[in-house]
Amino acid sequence: MNKVITDGLVLMPTPFADGLGVWSSGDGTPGSDTYDQSGNGAFVPADQHFDGCLEFVKTNSVAKLRYMGQTSILPGCYLRVTARVKCLSGALPDVRIAGWAGQSGGSHLGGVVETGPSVSLTGYGDVVEISAIIGTGQRTGVDMVWAEADYGHIGLDFTGPNGGVVRVDDIEIEDITGAFLRDMLGVVDVRDYGAVGDGVTDDSAAFEAADNDADGREVLITKGTYFLGDSVTFVNQVRFEGTVEMAEEHRLVFQKNFDYATYVDAFGNEELAFKKAYQALLNFSDHESLDLCGRRITVTAPIDMQAAVNNRTQFETRRVIHNGQFQAEPGPAWDDEVVLAQATYSAADPKELRNVANIASIQVGSLVTGNGVGREVYVREVDVAGSIITLSQELFDAEGTQQFTFTRFKYILDFSGFTKHSDMILDRVELRCNGECSALLIAPFGNLFQVNDCQFIRPKDRAISSIGAGCQGMIIDRCNFESDESGTPSHLRKSQCFNTNANDVKVRNCRASHFRHFAVMHGGQSIIANNHFFNGDDEPDGVRVAGLVLTKPNCSSTISGNYIDNCFVEWTNEHDSEPDVPGYSFGGLTISGNIFLSIDGQPSTRWIVVKPYGTDQFINGLNVQGNIFRTYHGSIERVEAVDTTYADLLYGRMRNILFEGNAFHGIDQPTRNPHINVHEQESVDSTWVVDTENYLPFGGRARTIDALVPLKAIKNGSNSNVFAQPYAVPEKGANDDEFYIVWPEPVKGEIRYSVRMDNPA
Structure with a gap:
């Protein structure tokens, strides 16, 4: 910046050779005495040091020399005034740059410094150069700050003893704003502190020095490639024109502008930038969140989140990644890795496979399949030396030695390298798998993993996988899951939204379409509320599969306010290595206020299916209330069933089951349970046989009769009123779904009854 060049500003005073009439011995204001009038000054055309100069005798205590032309003072403009003087004889004076600050209209600007540093002349004939800087800003190196001045009359002051004969060379005034430009713009350049930017020299010390000196200004990383041989933390704002290179273990931290965009500028590579930003997020306590700045990150291979951090295997402090998008780039890095290996299983060690062949090839996070293996069983740990694999769940019927298949899906964000990771939050993040890969694999242990307002677009295999207890207290809120298998019939699909293994999971206000399963959930105290998951297809009389699979029999969970569309709730104990042992059996489940829908489904479709994997199982605590069951294009035989593929329930042990207030279309x-209806006996009989007509859930028995209320007079064969009290005999008929009302004599009439298939006590 130089106003002389850019704006044609004239700053230089006229030389003494052009006449002394414009050089004042006063303040330089119009009317003040000039050296041409006073006779105390003379122009000397030749001097051994100067090409023409002013000579005068100092006679006043402060001898002034001012240029009477108005030198403009502009905001943001800095002027350096330079003069060379010498004393020929007499007393040696002191000299300084000086001026008179003026405002528009010709008034004097008071209250400002109008003199520069004073210099003493110490010898005759010695040329001394003096200078001072005038500007509008209070900056280091500015001698005279004239913030409100419009112009000035600039020159010299001679102070000290009188009588000296002095000569003054032509005074120079130049625009040196460029010297202050970096400070004015708040910029510190790392090259000024020794940074080389050749990609080889370690510039970390120069980066630190520049940041230490910035003092609130922006640190500029000019063009180049800067190798950093150590971790670097910037306290001040930083801007990158060049890029940096550093080892995986070294960290780059930005305290002022900690966001993904800055890391992209720093590293010039989207994936590496995210890894280094995440590394800093877990190693720097001043920031709890990483803003992806709405950027799309193209991902060419799974991001190993623990490897990105490198120095941590556990982390349990709240951290957030938000506001961005990850997009998988097609390539072989996303291919599933499949290993077939023989192993031995024993219910005595229900979560272990032993004597595992080819164990070194099996990865943590692999899905395990084989005979007697339930859904969503993963490899949690691999002990290569001991040939032992630790599983996420127990196996229901895999005793002995057999061959298992271990399939390792590839995930965009893979947290499985951590042994424990708690309080991790993904917020407003879109993971675009595009049929290439899965989305998110969480750590084997941890609490409160949260996924809020996220989009999972076309995962090839899984949207979210839990391989252990890292889903304890997990929250999935307001997320959207879009399948890559929309055109595939529902029973042939293989992808699903998520699974859980631990307790206290909350899944709320989500939407999912066309997956095989919305969720496979083990654990208790879960809340599944206000979601819409639909798994239908275009097949006439289409086969429907479970949308929600609960694998803990005593689950203590609620399913409320959901739209369960062309799929059903399946309740199993397939993750139990001893399924014949009932324990608490099935219980603690509330299904309320949901909308169940079927379009073009087979009549055999059921919306609530209990599937026991061992004998002696029963239900103790099931509340099904206020739901809507509706079909289009066809009808459904009934809404609930027991899948007896492996075993049936003990109907004589059913307790605390409530089916009421539901709507059926x-x-x-x-x-219904209790089933309340009216029995009309048209002919007299002492034993009335009441058929529950398949109203009781799960084909249950007529076990408990709660009430018998006559609606009309009970009459005997003589048509006389009978006021005797009958009693009920439960569990009659071929299927135990009838009961008897026994009277002391043959009677007829009409009675309202309430019957249950369970014991409510």
């Missing part, structure tokens, strides 16, 4: 046989 297009359902052949509604379900």
Whole structure:
């Protein structure tokens, strides 16, 4: 910046050779005495040091020399005034740059410094150069700050003893704003502190020095490639024109502008930038969140989140990654890795496979399949030396030695390298798998992993996988899951949204379409609320599969306010190595206020299916209330069933089951428990046989009769009123779904009854 060049500003005073009439011995204001008038000054055309100069005798205590032309003072403009003087004889004076600050209209600007540093002349004939800087800003090196001045009359002051004969060379005034430009713009350049930027020299010390000196200004990383041989932390704002290179273990931290965009500028590579930003997030306590700045990050291979941090295997402090998008780039890095290996399983060690062949090839996070293996069983740990694999869940029927298949899906964000990771939050993040890969694999242990307002677009295998207890207290809120298998019939699909293994999971206000399963959930105290998951297809009389699979029988969970569309709730104990041992059996489940829908589904479709994997199982605590069951284009035989593929339930041990307040549309046989109805006996009989007509859930027995209320007079064969009290005999008929009302004599009439298939006590 130089106003002389850019704006044609004239700063240089006229030389003494052009006349002394414009050089004042006063303040330089119009009307003040000039050296041409006073006779005390003379122009000397030749001097051994100067090409023409002013000579005068100092006679006043402060002898002034001012240029009477108005030198403009502009905001943001800095002027350096330079003069060379010498004393020929007499007393040696002191000299300084000086001026008179003026405002528009010709008034004097008071209250400002109008003199520069004073210099003493110490010898005759010795040329002394003096200078001072005038400007509008209070900056280091500015001698005279004239913030409100419009112009000035600039020159010299001679102070000290009188009588000296002095000569003054032509005074120079130049625009040196460029010297202050970096300070004015708040910029510190790392090259000024020794940074080389050749990609070889270690510039970390220069980076630190520049940041230490910035003092609130922006640190500029000019063009170049800067190798950093150590970790660097910037306290001040930083801007990158060049890029940096550093080892995996070294960290780059930005305290002022900690966001993904800065890391992209720093490293010039989207994936590496995210890894280094995440590394800093877990190693720097001043920031709890990483803003992706709405950027799309193209990912060419799974991001190993623990390897990115390198120095931590556990982390349990709240951290957030938010506001961005990850997009998988097609390539072989996303291919599943499949290992077939023989192993031995024993229910005595229910979460271990032993004597595992080819164990070194099996990765943590692999899905395990084989005979007797339930859904969503993963490898949690691999002990190569001991040939032992630790599983996420127990196996229900895999005793002995057999061959298992271990399939390692590839995930965009893979946290499985951590032994424990708690309080991690993904917020407003879109993971675009595009049919190439899975989305998110969480750590084997941890609490409160949260996924809020996120988009999972077309995962090839899984959107979210839990391989252990890292899902304890997990929260999935307001997320959208879009399948890559929309055109595939529902029973042939293989992808799913998520699974869980631990307790206290909250899944709320989510939407999912066309997966095989919305969720496979083990653990208790879960809340599944206000979600819409639909798994239908275009097949006529289409086969429907479970949308929500609960694998803990005593689950203590609620399923409320959901739209369960062309799929069903399946309740199993497939993750139990001893499924014949009942324990608490099935119980603690509330299904309320949901909308169940079927379009073009097979009549055999059921919306609530209990599937026991061992004998002696029963239900103790099931509340199904206020739901809507509806079909389009066809009808459904009934809403609930027991899948007896492996075993049936003990109907004589059913307790605390409630089916009431539900609405049925297009359902052949509604379900109620208690079943309240009216029995009309048209001919006299002492034993009335009451058929529950398949209203009781799960084909249950007529076990408990709660009430018998006559609606009309009970009459005997003589048509006389009978006021005797009957009693009920439960569990009659071929299927135990009838009961008897026994009277002391043959009677007829009409009675309202309430019957249950369970024991409510």
